[in-house]
Amino acid sequence: MEDKQKKAKNEAIQREILAGRKFSLAEAIGREGGDFLKGESPVPKLVQATTEINTFIAINLQDSSGALQAVLQTWISTDEAEVSKNLDSPLQALKQMLDKILDNSELLYELVRQVDFQWGKMYDERPYFQSPGQPPHPDDEYTHESVEEKLKSFRNKL
Structure with missing residues (x-):
């Protein structure tokens, strides 16, 4: 009453x-x-998932210079289709993307090229670009092999 x-x-x-x-x-x-968003976050699910993935990358990917983290986070942010498929389990989207990169050498080489470019931009130095099948420059922090190993180690944390 x-x-x-x-x-x-x-x-x-x-x-x-x-x-x-x-x-x-x-x-x-x-x-x-007024009650439209009651109980829901005003932040779209895609943004929430992307943020969760990027935070996981920032915390768990061993990358002293930060260029690999930056490029991988950019790739995640631009691959909305893959992230959208896994809104309820965003780290699954990250695992699928890492598998795709590690299973495709051309994609890995492109990632390394972008990481080298990002490194040069971050440190205002000329980057060392490794060509497929060629030995890396002795001062190159991001070689095909080193990035592949970092990504494999990172994938194992998922």
Whole structure:
């Protein structure tokens, strides 16, 4: 009985407040839409999943210079289709992407090229680009082999 009285009192107060106002469509939409996101996060699921993956990369990928982390996070952010397939388990999307990179040497070489480029941009130095089948430059931090090993070790943490 007490709940009915509170509800009636609240409705009376609301009617009194609205009595002096002119009707506007925007206000009506605002009142009706007030419960639209009730219980849901206003942040889209895709953004939540991408953020979870990028945070996992930042915490778990061993990368002293940070170029590999930056490029991998960019690849995740731009591959919305893969992440969208795994909104409820975002790290599964990351595992699938790592498997795809590690199973495709051309994709791995492209990743390494972008990492080298990112490294050069970050440190304002000329990057060392390793060509497929060629030995790496002695000062190259990101060789095909070193990036592959880092990615394999990182994938094992998933």
